[in-house]
Each structure stands twice: as C-alpha cells, then as structure tokens.
Amino acid sequence: MKTDSRTAWLFVLPALMSIALVALFPLGWTFWESLHRHDLRMPWLGRPFIGAANYAAIALDGRFWSAMGHTAFFTVVTVALELFLGLVLALAMNRTFRGRGALRAAILVPWAIPTVVAALVWRFLFDSQSGPITPLLIVAGVTAEALVWFTHPALAWVPVIVADIWKTTPFVALLLLAGLQNIPEELHQAAEVDGAGPFSRLIHITLPLLRPAILVALIFRTLDAFRVFDLIYVLTGGGPGTATEPIALYTFNTLFQNLRSGYASALSVVVFLVTFAMAVVYIRLLDRKEPA
Amino acid sequence: MRANPGITVRVQQTPDDATHRHQLYVQWLNARVGTPDVLQLDVIWTAELAAAGWILPLDRFAPAIDDFFPATMDASRWRGELYALPWFVDVGMLYWRTDILPAPPSRIDTIDQTFVWQGARYEGLVTVFLEFLGAFGGEILTADGTVTVNSPAGVRALSVMREQIRAGIAPREVLTWHEEECRFAFQNGRAVLMRNWPYAAAAMSGPDSAVAGKFSIAPMPAAPGGRPTAALGGAPLAINAWSRHPDQAFRLIAFLTAPEQMLERAAVVGQYPSRMSLYDDPRLGQALVADTATIRRIIEAASPRPVTPLYAELSEQLQVALHRALAGQSDPRRALDDAAARMQRLIDESGLRQRHEGGMRGP
Numbered sequence: 001m002k003t004d005s006r007t008a009w010l011f012v013l014p015a016l017m018s019i020a021l022v023a024l025f026p027l028g029w030t031f032w033e034s035l036h037r038h039d040l041r042m043p044w045l046g047r048p049f050i051g052a053a054n055y056a057a058i059a060l061d062g063r064f065w066s067a068m069g070h071t072a073f074f075t076v077v078t079v080a081l082e083l084f085l086g087l088v089l090a091l092a093m094n095r096t097f098r099g100r101g102a103l104r105a106a107i108l109v110p111w112a113i114p115t116v117v118a119a120l121v122w123r124f125l126f127d128s129q130s131g132p133i134t135p136l137l138i139v140a141g142v143t144a145e146a147l148v149w150f151t152h153p154a155l156a157w158v159p160v161i162v163a164d165i166w167k168t169t170p171f172v173a174l175l176l177l178a179g180l181q182n183i184p185e186e187l188h189q190a191a192e193v194d195g196a197g198p199f200s201r202l203i204h205i206t207l208p209l210l211r212p213a214i215l216v217a218l219i220f221r222t223l224d225a226f227r228v229f230d231l232i233y234v235l236t237g238g239g240p241g242t243a244t245e246p247i248a249l250y251t252f253n254t255l256f257q258n259l260r261s262g263y264a265s266a267l268s269v270v271v272f273l274v275t276f277a278m279a280v281v282y283i284r285l286l287d288r289k290e291p292a
Numbered sequence: 293m294r295a296n297p298g299i300t301v302r303v304q305q306t307p308d309d310a311t312h313r314h315q316l317y318v319q320w321l322n323a324r325v326g327t328p329d330v331l332q333l334d335v336i337w338t339a340e341l342a343a344a345g346w347i348l349p350l351d352r353f354a355p356a357i358d359d360f361f362p363a364t365m366d367a368s369r370w371r372g373e374l375y376a377l378p379w380f381v382d383v384g385m386l387y388w389r390t391d392i393l394p395a396p397p398s399r400i401d402t403i404d405q406t407f408v409w410q411g412a413r414y415e416g417l418v419t420v421f422l423e424f425l426g427a428f429g430g431e432i433l434t435a436d437g438t439v440t441v442n443s444p445a446g447v448r449a450l451s452v453m454r455e456q457i458r459a460g461i462a463p464r465e466v467l468t469w470h471e472e473e474c475r476f477a478f479q480n481g482r483a484v485l486m487r488n489w490p491y492a493a494a495a496m497s498g499p500d501s502a503v504a505g506k507f508s509i510a511p512m513p514a515a516p517g518g519r520p521t522a523a524l525g526g527a528p529l530a531i532n533a534w535s536r537h538p539d540q541a542f543r544l545i546a547f548l549t550a551p552e553q554m555l556e557r558a559a560v561v562g563q564y565p566s567r568m569s570l571y572d573d574p575r576l577g578q579a580l581v582a583d584t585a586t587i588r589r590i591i592e593a594a595s596p597r598p599v600t601p602l603y604a605e606l607s608e609q610l611q612v613a614l615h616r617a618l619a620g621q622s623d624p625r626r627a628l629d630d631a632a633a634r635m636q637r638l639i640d641e642s643g644l645r646q647r648h649e650g651g652m653r654g655p
Contacts, residue, residue, distance in 0.1 A: 042642050043344045128465050151467035153621045239413045241616030258605050
C-alpha cells in the first residue's frame with residue numbers, strides 16, 4: 001500500500017512541478033512584488049519592502065472601489081442577460097427543423113470573432129458621427145437628438161453591454177444545448193402523459209436537469225466577465241472619466257501606463273483572490289449532489 | 293551622412309502613439325539597451341528620463357544654445373543641467389475662420405461660436421486645460437512642488453470648459469476627440485474656432501480642404517486676471533545613457549538641430565523651428581506659408597508643462613479628473629480637489645521635494 005502511494009506521487013510529480021512553475025511561481029512572485037514600493041518611474045527610490053502598505057492604500061483608493069463596482073455591475077448584468085438569451089436560443093435550437101446544423105454553426109460566428117475586432121466594429125456602429133445606430137434610433141422615435149454614447153457616464157455602458165451579449169450569448173447557448181441533449185426524451189413523454197403542459201415541463205424537468213450545464217456556463221461567464229478587459233479597452237477606454245473602468249483595466253493602466261509595479265501587483269493579487277473565491281463557491285455548488 | 297563622413301545613421305521606427313513610444317523607451321532604458329543612440333523625446337519626458345539617469349547631460353559638448361527659445365530650453369533642463377536639444381517646437385494655438393469672424397475672440401470665457409478642442413481622456417486634454425488655466429492666471433504646480441491646480445482659477449477654467457460643452461459651443465463629442473477629429477470638424481466647416489497644434493495649418497491648406505485660405509491663427513485668448521497661454525510641445529533630441537557612441541550621437545543631434553535642417557523640416561512637414569533667428573528669415577515664411585511674426589509671438593508666450601520626472605503620473609491623475617468633470621461624473625471643484633490630493637501625495641512620496649529644494653518647476 002505504502003509503495004503504491006509513493007509510486008503514485010512519483011507519477012504525478014512532473015505534473016505538480018509544472019503547475020508550480022507556470023502557476024504558483026508567477027503568483028508567488030507577484031505577491032512578493034506587491035509587498036514592495038516599486039515604481040519604475042522613480043528608480044532613485046529603489047525597491048524598499050513596505051509590508052502590506054500597498055494593500056492599505058488599495059482599501060482607501062476610491063478609483064479601485066469604483067472599478068470593483070463597475071466590474072460587479074458589468075458581471076451581473078451581462079451574465080444574467082446572456083444566461084436568459086442563451087437558454088432561449090438553446091431551447092429553440094434543440095427542436096428538430098430543417099437547417100438546424102447550419103443555424104448552430106452560424107450562431108457561433110460572433111463567438112469566433114476576436115474580441116478586439118468585434119469591439120472595433122461595435123465602436124463604429126455606435127459612433128455618433130458615422131455609425132448607423134443613432135440615425136436608426138432617431139427614425140424609430142426613441143430619441144430626438146443624436147446620442148453621443150461614449151461621452152455619457154451611463155449611456156457609455158450600452159455599447160459595452162450590447163457588444164458583450166452579442167459576442168458571448170452563443171457560447172452560453174451551445175453549453176446549454178449540450179445539456180439539453182442529455183435530457184432523455186422519455187421523461188418529457190411520461191410527463192406529457194401525466195398531463196404536464198410545456199411550461200410545467202420546463203420548470204420541473206428541463207431546468208432541474210439542466211442545472212449542471214447552467215452552473216458550468218455560469219462559472220465560465222462570471223469569471224470571464226469579472227476579468228473583462230479587451231472589450232472595454234477598445235470600446236470606451238474606461239471612460240468617460242472612469243465611468244466604465246473595470247478592475248482589470250485599472251490594474252493594466254497602473255502597471256503599463258504608470259509603471260507602478262508594486263501597487264499594480266497588489267491590485268492583481270486582490271483580483272486573483274476574488275476570482276479564486278468565486279471559483280471555489282461555484283465548484284462547491286457543482287459538487288453538491290442533485291436535490292432528490 | 294554627407295556633413296559628417298564616417299558616421300552612418302540608421303533610422304529606427306517607433307510607435308506613433310506617444311504613450312506606446314514612451315512605454316518602449318522605458319523598457320529599453322530600464323534594460324540598459326544601448327540603441328538607439330539618439331532618442332526623439334516628447335518635451336514632457338526629458339525630466340523623467342534625466343532623473344532616472346537614462347539620458348546623458350549635454351553640457352560637456354558645450355552646445356551653443358542662445359538661439360533656441362528659452363521656454364524650450366527650460367523644458368530640456370533637469371536640476372540645472374542640459375539633457376536635450378529641441379528639434380522642433382509644437383505650440384497650442386487658436387484657429388479661426390476669417391470669412392466668418394472679423395477678428396479672433398479676445399476672451400476665452402465669452403466665446404459663443406462653435407469651438408472645438410481636444411477633450412478625450414489623454415495628454416491632449418491636459419494641454420488644452422493648461423491653456424484655459426493660464427488664461428485665468430492659474431498654474432498646475434508651484435516652483436516648490438505644491439499642487440495648485442484646484443485654486444479658484446483652476447476651478448473657473450474647468451467650469452468654463454464644462455459650460456462650453458453644456459451650452460453646445462463645444463459639441464459634446466469633443467469628449468472623445470483628439471487632434472485629428474477636431475481638424476476634420478473644422479475643415480468640414482462644422483466649427484468656427486479650433487484649438488490645435490501647428491500641423492493642422494499645413495493639413496488644411498490642401499485642395500481638398502473646404503476652409504483653405506479661409507482661416508488664420510492667433511494666440512489662445514485670455515480671461516480677466518490671466519494671460520494668453522499656449523502649451524509648449526515638441527520633440528527634443530537626447531542621447532541614450534547606455535550608448536557606446538555618445539560623441540557621434542551628439543554630432544547627429546548638432547546636425548539635425550542646425551538651421552538648414554530646420555528650414556527643410558518646416559518646408560517638408562510644416563514643423564516650427566526651435567531657433568528664434570529663423571523667424572526673421574524670409575525662407576521660413578515661404579516654407580510655412582504663414583506669418584512668422586505671429587508664430588514667434590505665440591511661441592514666446594508658451595509655457596512648458598510642469599518639468600518633473602513625475603509628469604506622466606501627475607498628468608494621468610489630472611486627465612481622469614478633468615474628464616470626469618467634463619462628462620458630468622463629478623463637479624469641477626470636487627474633481628480638482630481630488631486630483632490635487634492624489635498629485636500632492638505622489639509628489640510627497642517621491643522624495644523629490646526633500647532631496648532638492650526647487651527641484652520642480654511649474655509653468
């Protein structure tokens with residue numbers, strides 16, 4: 001028994017070592033850096049050890065908290081809408097009809113387009129001078145004057161959220177579709193025989209059995225949305241002011257624009273801890289046995 | 293090089309975007325890379341790179357500097373030593389439509405014609421703000437490193453900018469505009485007034501311009517209590533501190549900053565020479581197709597942005613605050629108070645004030 005377990009450890013050792021090298025080492029290095037005052041713009045200050053001072057500064061940093069707020073807002077709104085629309089699409093695609101294969105392939109197109117390209121396209125569509133969206137809204141009577149989307153703290157969120165939903169709903173729909181296809185048709189037939197209508201079957205059969213697929217979609221989307229960067233970097237740059245700045249963009253600017261290596265590392269560690277905590281919660285939920 | 297046989301110059305392309313170029317320079321210099329030997333800087337980087345020890349003092353080459361505009365020399369010095377020579381000068385100025393207005397406006401706070409300026413969240417916004425600020429008699433930093441951007445003059449300057457947007461004098465889109473978007477608007481006749489750099493004059497004089505021959509330049513106007521102010525820009529040339537050929541590098545800088553070279557650049561790309569004597573030279577008037585006396589007057593009134601190694605970080609704080617106030621996310625006083633507190637903390641933490649008295653200079 002003892003030799004068996006030693007052999008097993010030897011077998012997994014290379015895997016563990018590569019994980020340590022590619023995941024734990026950079027993480028540890030970032031954490032160590034976050035305990036220093038290190039500003040590439042001020043080389044004369046050196047790199048003094050300052051303990052948790054960067055973290056204390058983060059706690060008092062208004063821009064950090066508003067960036068966290070923006071990130072949470074973006075995550076909740078986009079994930080909720082994508083889940084709902086993804087479910088509708090998946091239910092539609094799960095029916096048998098002509099051209100189903102072609103539709104399933106076509107729906108993946110937005111997901112396949114690189115985010116930066118998609119963001120550029122959406123920025124053009126929402127452009128106040130040349131984009132078609134503003135004239136469409138005026139014709140439809142939604143607004144009387146031209147909206148300058150990217151200069152209003154609240155309106156600037158519209159292109160961001162629309163673009164993200166357009167881009168990632170197909171991904172959610174495909175994950176849910178895979179889950180739907182695992183639900184045996186006999187259950188529906190049996191329920192129908194017992195007199196259950198379509199809505200009742202959706203609530204009592206489809207959704208409970210779809211729970212694992214929904215959770216997987218939620219994990220991917222929540223963690224992705226929380227780390228949103230490229231879409232907002234291209235669409236609004238976090239502006240106007242800092243009205244749409246997510247935490248990933250604030251961290252990026254701190255490091256690459258202001259070259260504050262120590263402080264940016266502390267921000268990265270905080271982001272890591274938050275996403276890690278979210279992942280742990282989701283994995284717990286996923287592991288829990290199905291309710292009887 | 294014909295004037296200096298034996299020296300071969302290799303041109304290295306760098307990103308056009310100043311932020312990206314700066315990022316690249318910091319990476320190279322931090323890693324002690326010896327090439328390029330000569331670096332084209334932005335005026336606001338000189339102090340930063342000098343303080344880091346990444347560019348060489350030029351005093352040992354004893355360059356003749358009397359002919360350069362004093363303001364450009366101020367921006368090229370750090371702690372009394374010379375670190376760069378100005379290749380060309382950029383300066384903020386007012387473009388106005390001569391077919392619509394009889395004269396350029398004399399006050400910045402009573403403008404009622406469509407006026408476009410750079411309002412996106414980037415360095416350009418700070419230069420525009422600096423001109424409004426100077427018009428009201430304010431400054432960003434005092435000579436001893438005290439942040440005064442939230443002074444009553446600062447709040448008034450920012451309030452006037454915000455009011456121009458609110459009243460539609462400056463279209464709300466300016467909050468996303470850089471230099472080129474402003475130029476398009478002015479060139480297509482959407483605006484009567486524009487704040488921009490010298491390059492726009494050459495770009496708008498072509499046959500495809502709707503305003504060719506219908507515009508002129510003037511200093512940015514002032515307000516009561518201040519003076520007409522122009523932000524000083526331009527490209528100084530400096531020597532990489534890790535260069536293995538500093539003497540040859542200096543000869544290249546001397547060649548590029550010679551009068552003949554500056555005349556050629558003026559003719560080819562419309563850049564303003566940094567040598568004062570050239571403004572009396574009729575060849576410059578021909579090259580720029582403009583009144584060189586006006587240009588000289590604007591440059592002489594120009595003030596450098598704060599000369600400090602922390603400039604980029606201070607500017608970033610200011611950009612965020614200005615844009616928040618202009619977009620209506622915050623009111624001008626609160627935005628500037630907040631920015632001033634952050635900027636002051638940066639300066640105090642940097643140790644620059646303690647190390648040398650008077651190590652920082654404002655405009």
